[in-house]
Amino acid sequence: AYWCAPFDPKSLEAAKLFAEAAEAARLEQIVGLSQWLASPQHPSLLTRDTYAADRLFEGLAPRIAYTAINPGFFADNYLRLIGFAAQLGVLPSLTGDSRNAPPSNEDIARVAVAALSDPAAHAGQRYRPTGPTLLSTADMARIIGSVLRRQVRRVEMPMWLFLKAARMQGANAFELSGFRYYVIDHKQGAFERGAPNDVVERLTGRPAEDFATIAKRYAELPEARRTFGSVLRAWVDFMRTPMMPGFDFRRLDREWGQTLPAPRFAMADPQWAATHGGAVASASRSTGVGRPALA
Known part of the structure; x- marks a missing residue:
């Protein structure tokens, strides 16, 4: 069976x-x-x-084998902003010049299917699918511009403004609460570590999709179709975003029990860094894996 945690403060209860x-x-x-x-x-x-x-799932062995698929920041986290690129010629960025080799949703799914298709071969393993190339958001903006056949430039966006824009697009509070931290991990190089790799090709027999291939699918979405009306709506939404309400994360963090006395981001955590130098590790040797909030 396949397990995907809900974006909910009670996700561990769901796992149990x-x-x-x-x-x-x-x-x-x-x-x-x-x-x-x-x-x-x-x-x-x-x-x-x-x-x-x-x-918890590893503790079910040997009765039930566990295989973890632990991607980093998905390509979808960048490409869900393709409407801004298509209508306004900008790609909002929160991550500066830090890089990632983002996998497509489809490649992540193919890796999961490969693991499900042969339980014995993948028991106790942990696989991190990546894309084929390390890219910054400036690189992504150039690729998206080529796909859309228009100039697209990266524009750094403050987190407070992004969170308001994401709320306008329907992202829920718990989803965004984690995303605030994953951006910091991104800037510190956590997603560049151990990437790219050959996990997708090794498990599926097909090379990982490059960013241009993934972007072409998103360019077919309704929000990427440029008309006079769509450009006007995009400008109106852009101008009213700063005035829209945000989330009170201090209050929500207290309600969810999110706050730790001494939290550590991935690259500042010796235990995490010691076990995340490469793409794949045996479940008996690795102690940490990860998924971005917006997937």
Whole structure:
């Protein structure tokens, strides 16, 4: 069975119920969507709960095998902003010049299917799918511009403004609460570490999709179709975003129990850094994995 945690402060409780159901059904294997960042000291509650869920599922062995798929920042996290690029010629960025080799949703799914198709071969393993090339958001803007056949430039956006824009697009508070921290991990180089790799090709027999290939699919979405009306709406939305309400994360963090006395981001966590030098590690050797909040 495939496990994908909900964006909810009670995701660990959901994982416990899933584990109980898996044992009752006498499953042979669980393949879980985990996180490249996951550790018990990360400031994101979802990331800490993902770490705990990994340990929970690993503890089901040998009755039930566990395989973790632990991508970093998905390509979708950048390309969900393609409407800005298509209508206004800008790609909002929060991550400066830091780089990532972002995988497509489709490649992540193909890796999961490969693991599910042969439980014995993948039992106890942890796989991090990546894209084929390390890119900054400036690189991505150039690629998106080529796909859209217009000039697109990267524009650094302050986090407070991004959070308001994301809320306008329907992102929920818990989803965004973790995203605030993943951007800092990105800037510190956590997603560049161990990337790119050959996990997608090795498990699926097909090379990982490059960013241009992924961007072409997003360019077919309605929000990427440029008309007079769509450009006007984009400008109106852009101008009113600073006046829209945000989230009170201090209050929400207290309600969710998110705050830790001494949290550590991935690259500042010796335990995480010691076990995340490469793409794949045996479950018995690795102690942390991670998934971005917006996936």
